[in-house]
Amino acid sequence: MDGCVDFRPIDPKEGRKDHQGIQSNYKLLGCSVRRPRNMASSVFAFNPLTGRRAREPVTPIAPKSRSSLNFRNSHAVKFKCEHSCFEVSNVSYQPPGTELSLLNSVSFSLPEKSFGLIFGRSGSGKTTLVQLLAGISKPTSGSIYIKKYGNDGNPVQSPEPLSSGRVGIVFQFPERYFVADNVLDEVTFGWPRQKGDLQMKEHLALRLQRAINWVGLSGISLDRDPHSLSGGYKRRLALAIQLVQVPDLLILDEPLAGLDWKARADVVKLLKHLKKELTILVVSHDLKELAAIVDRSWRMEMGGILREESLPI
Ligand SMILES: Nc1ncnc2c1ncn2[C@@H]1O[C@H](COP(=O)(O)OP(=O)(O)OP(=O)(O)O)[C@@H](O)[C@H]1O
Helix, strand or coil: CCCCCCCCCHHHHHHCCCCCCECCCCCCCCCCCCCCCHHHHHHHHHCCCCCCCCCEEEEEECCCCCHHHCHHHHHCCCCCCCEEEEEEEEEECCCCCCCCCCCEEEEEEEEECCCEEEEEEECCHHHHHHHHHCCCCCCCEEEEEEEECCCCEEEEECCECCCCCHHEEEEECCHHCCCCCCHHHHHCCCCCCCCHHHHHHHHHHHHHHHHHHCCCCCCCCCCCCCCCCCCCHHHHHHHHHHHHHCCCCCEEEECCCCCHHHEEEHHHHHHHHHHHCEEEEEEECCCHHHHHHEEEEEECCCEEEEEEEECCC
């Protein structure tokens, strides 16, 4: 089963131009299942079971405890990296075969369960950066890792490189790439169809239920056509697809784009809840609406230079 799918990333920008509704950010090699384009925008596309690249060994990820999934029991976000911190250090990027410097020594960090926002002019390099964070392309130099800290504030071990399989990413307008005619099929599109391995299926079903509760989709029938959902609920569905794996880092590219005011408010409210459980990094131009939930913000300047800066609102 593990060897069944092998998704190879290709240029995601190129992928977005595809109109067939079939995965296009990844080359599908020797596999019997299709991949929806919305999942192509996810690094989970590497392996539907583990969230890792298909050729890596399968290590089931332990579900979080019940209490850690209960929003009411969540702790307030703190700015110190008390437990773990996602860190990017001196990352530069030149597309292979070019002399273009799209990112220049980008460094920043984001404590777990906090909300970071990157803003900046069109063409400055925001999407390029999130593609590196998601493992879709590799930095020319620099590192991306998770640092863990003890109660004394000192690192407890050497930093671990951030595995692309532990990053969830939702690109702009994810609903454009829905391919199934019901919610359940949409969420489970890339899942194994073979008979057997009941334990794995039960595990996936539990994760699915948790993800659906997390994004507040539990009141929606799983038979509903995803295209018939409201704008805000479509975004919830796209998030649920990513949350099945409980990513160490959830990246959202323009999560409010194209929504009416009510759906925008709905998504902001949802993100406010989600940041109690997840580390979230957003690229957006909608600074005013997101300001209330932003813990850290950076401006990407033309030429791929990132500077920490308060929101200019
Ligand atoms: N593979 C590539 N080869 C050459 N240039 C590229 C490549 N990928 C992106 N670029 C260029 O790099 C610059 C940064 O692009 P990027 O999409 O990261 O900007 P952005 O800040 O996300 O813009 P927007 O807000 O419009 O999405 C752009 O000028 C883009 O044309």
